[in-house]
Amino acid sequence: MESASARDADADAAEPEAAAESPAAEAVSASDPDAASKPAGRDSGEASDEGTEPGPKDSPKDSPKGPAEEPKAPKPLVDQPTGVFRAPRPPAVDQPTTMLKLGSTKPTDKPTDKPTDKPEPPAERTSKFVALKPLDEPSPARPKATPPPAPGVTAALPQVGPERTTQQPLPPKPPLDLLAELTNTPPPRQTPVRTIVRRVKIWTPLVVLLAVIFAVVQAVRPLPAAGLTLTADATYTFEGGTLDLPWPGQGQSAIEVEGVGSLGTDGKQTAAPIASVAKIMTAYVILQDHPLKGDEGGEKITVDQQAEDESKSVDESTAPMTKGQQFTERQMLQLLMIPSGNNAARLLARWDSDDKTFVAKMNDAAKKLGMTNSTYTDPSGLEKTTVSTATDQLKLAKEVMQNPVFASIVGMASAKIPGLDGTIYNNNDLLVNQVGVIGLKTGSSTPAGGNLVWAATKTVNGKTQTIYGAVLGQNAGTGKVWDSLKLALTNSQELIDKVQQSLTSATVVKKGDVVGYVDDQLGGQTPVVATKNMTAVGWPGLKTKLAIGTAGGDTVPHSGKAGTVVGELTVGDGSSHAVKIPVALQSDLAEPGFGAKLTRVG
Secondary structure, three states: OOOHHHHHHHHHHHHHHHOOOOHHHHHHHHHOHHHHHOOOOOOOOOOOOOOOOOOOOOOOOOOOOOOOOOOOOOOOOOOOOOHHHOOOOOOOOOOOOHHHOOOOOOOOOOOOOOOOOOOOOOOOOOOOOOOOOOOOOOOOOOOOOOOOOOOOOOOOOOOOOOOOOOOOOOOOOOHHHHHHHHHOOOOOOOOHHHHHHHHHHHHHHHHHHHHHHHHHHHHHOOOOOEEEEEOOOOEEEOOOOOOOOOOOOOOEEEEEEOOOEEEEEEOOOOOEEOHHHHHHHHHHHHHHHOOOOOOOOOOEEEOOHHHHHHHOOOOOOOOOOOOOOEEEHHHHHHHHHOOOOHHHHHHHHHHHOOHHHHHHHHHHHHHHOOOOOOEOOOOOOOOOOOEEOHHHHHHHHHHHOOOHHHHHHHOOOEEOOOOOOOOEEOOOOHHHHOOOEEEEEEEEEOOOEEEEEEEEEEEEOOEEEEEEEEEEEEOOOOOOHHHHHHHHHHHHHHHHHHHHHHOEEEEEEOOOOEEEEEEOOOOOEEEEEEOOOEEEEEOOOOEEEEEEEOOOOOOEOOOEOOOOEEEEEEEOOOOOOOEEEEEEEOOOEOOOOHHHHHHOOO
C-alpha cells in the first residue's frame, strides 16, 4: 500500500500535464469526478503520457531507460482537487505546495511542451493553478514544466516575499562571545583567575566612585561640637586636717557654705514638726505671687474680724491687729516674720486665695525646690502635721534669701509699724548677739521643740561667704517651749562660731597652669591654661570639686588664636556662687584636617 507522501508526489507530478488540457476537458473533469481515472488526450493532438515514447527532443534525463524497460501502466490521479474547491488566486503567482509534502517523488518521462533556454532548478516545483473562470475565456499560459527532484530529495519552493516567522529574537550575546564571532576567535576558557580578574574590572570603577562620594560627604559634613576636657585634678583638698563641728547631738542639723559645699549633717534626716519655721515658705509663696522691688510697700491689706480675734489668743504667737486696719504687703510680711504672728500668716493666705488653695501652693513650691521630705498643712506651722527636715529647709533658705525684700525683713531684730503701738521684736536673738547673723526664722512648739533656721556671713580673702544652717528638734527637758527655743539658739551660735573661724582660702590653680584641652572630637587636642590665680574658700579637710566648661551656654570654637578665652574653670559646688576663672588657648586652635574628617565615624 502506497504511503500518503508517495501519492501526493504522484499527484504533483501529474499536475503539469493537467494544466495543458483544454477548457472542455477541464470542465468535464470538474463535472465528472470519474474522469480523473480515464486516459485523456491533449487538445493539440499529443498522445497520452502513458503510451507515448519519448521524442527526439527528450533528454536522457527525462527518459531514463533500463535494460528491461517496459512502459508503466498509467496511474490514476489521486486526490486531484477540483476547480470547485480551489480558491481563486492571482494568475501570475505560483503557489508553492510541495513545502508540506515530504518524501521522495518519482521522475516523469513525459517531455515538456516547450524547451526552455535554461533548466529550472531541480529542487523547484510548481503547482497547477485552476482559475474559476468561464470556459470560453482563453486558458492562462502553461507554466514551464520543471524536472522532478531526484529521489530522496525534498523539493524546495521559491520564497515569495519576506519569510514570516514566529521565532523570538535571540538575547544579546555576552561581549566576549560577540567579539569571538567578529574576530573568529573562540572566547578564552573560563578559569578562576579570569573570573577574579573580570570581577575586579567590573567592581573597581564602582568602588572608586563610592569612595569619591564618601570622601566628598565626609569633607562637607558639619564638624562635631568641640568640648573642653579637664586635665587638672578633679578635686582639691584643703590642708589642716579635719574640721570637728560642735553638733548638738539631738534632733537634726545641717550646715552648708553657699557656693562651696556642705559641711555635713547631724542626726537622722526624717520629717518632723517645724512649728513657725513654716512661715519661711508662707513668705516665699506671697512674694512669688505678689513680688516687691526695692522699697515698695505693695498692696494694702485690710484686717478682718478673724485676724483681730486670733490676735487676742494667749496659746499661740500672734501680732496685734484691729479689724479695719490696713497694712501694706511689706508690713504684713514684717508682722509675719519678726514677731512670728500666726494670725498674720492666715490673713495673708486669705488675701492671696484661701487657706486650702494657699497650702496647695506651698506644697507645689516645696516640690519644685526638691524638698522631698516636706509637707505643709497650714500657713503658720502651728499644726504638727506640717513637717520637714533640716536639709530641706536649707534648700528653701538658699532660694528665698536671693530675694532682697525677704532678706531685708528677716535681718531686722526689731521694727516699728505705723498703726501699732510700740515696737515689735524678733525672737532670733542671734541677730543682736552674734556677729554676721542675717536671719532667718525661729520656731517652737511642744511637738516641734526649739527650731532655728539661720544665715550668717564671713568675709574670706575679700569675698563675703554666706553660711546656712538649720537646727531642729531641740528639747531642753524642762517642758517649757521657750527653754527649747533658747537651746536651739545656743547650739546654733556655737556652730556659727566654729564655721566662721574655720573658713579659709587656698590657691587651687595658678595663672598659666594647663588645666585642660579643647577636644575637637576628631582626635585633635589643644591645651588651655588658667588666665589668673584661682583662690577657693573652704575649711580644713574639705575636698572641693573642680570642673571646666563654657560660660553662659557658649560653644567652644573650632579655631582660634593663642590666648583666646574658650571657657571657665569652676571650683566648688557649681552654683552661681562658686569661684570661677576664665581659661584660654595655650596655642593656636586649627580646624581638623581632611584626613581627620575622612576617617571620622560618628
